[in-house]
Amino acid sequence: MVLTLLVLTGCAGPKVQDYASETPTLDLRTYFNGPVRAQGIFTDRQGKVVKRFVVDIQCQWNGTQGTLDERFTYSDGSTQRRIWRLTDLGGGRYEGRADDVVGTAQGHSAGNALQWSYTLALPVDGRVWHVNFEDWMYLIDERTMLNKAVMSKFGIQLGEVTLSFTKL
Numbered sequence: 172m173v174l175t176l177l178v179l180t181g182c183a184g185p186k187v188q189d190y191a192s193e194t195p196t197l198d199l200r201t202y203f204n205g206p207v208r209a210q211g212i213f214t215d216r217q218g219k220v221v222k223r224f225v226v227d228i229q230c231q232w233n234g235t236q237g238t239l240d241e242r243f244t245y246s247d248g249s250t251q252r253r254i255w256r257l258t259d260l261g262g263g264r265y266e267g268r269a270d271d272v273v274g275t276a277q278g279h280s281a282g283n284a285l286q287w288s289y290t291l292a293l294p295v296d297g298r299v300w301h302v303n304f305e306d307w308m309y310l311i312d313e314r315t316m317l318n319k320a321v322m323s324k325f326g327i328q329l330g331e332v333t334l335s336f337t338k339l
């Protein structure tokens with residue numbers, strides 16, 4: 172019985188409500204409004220850095236509708252663009268769409284944290300893989316936010332993306 176309880180407890184990850192009392196409070200409409208720059212890395216399952224990148228993001232909101240125009244520049248010189256179309260559903264809930272996102276991304280914020288889940292259509296070696304992303308974003312101060320995303324497929328972790336956002 173004790174072993175079963177330990178196993179079940181070990182599987183339970185953090186919930187966004189665990190951060191409800193943390194400050195400063197993350198409001199996506201405030202933070203992602205105007206220019207933001209992010210710098211990040213992708214690490215494989217063994218923790219090896221596979222890619223480094225910079226993202227310049229132009230952000231704007233019109234009421235409950237937001238647009239994040241992301242322009243990636245990778246360490247190998249390649250570039251990519253993703254345009255997120257976000258909706259503030261109220262109560263700390265958000266949804267988002269982008270051309271390479273399968274279906275709709277779902278997010279929930281509380282306190283200084285946002286949990287963001289989505290499936291990305293990721294081109295790999297001439298094929299497209301549907302990879303699940305579980306992002307956790309933490310507002311550190313009014314200009315700085317950290318993001319850790321776990322990538323997985325069929326429940327198997329493929330790697331992690333770590334980002335530091337700076338509001339310009």
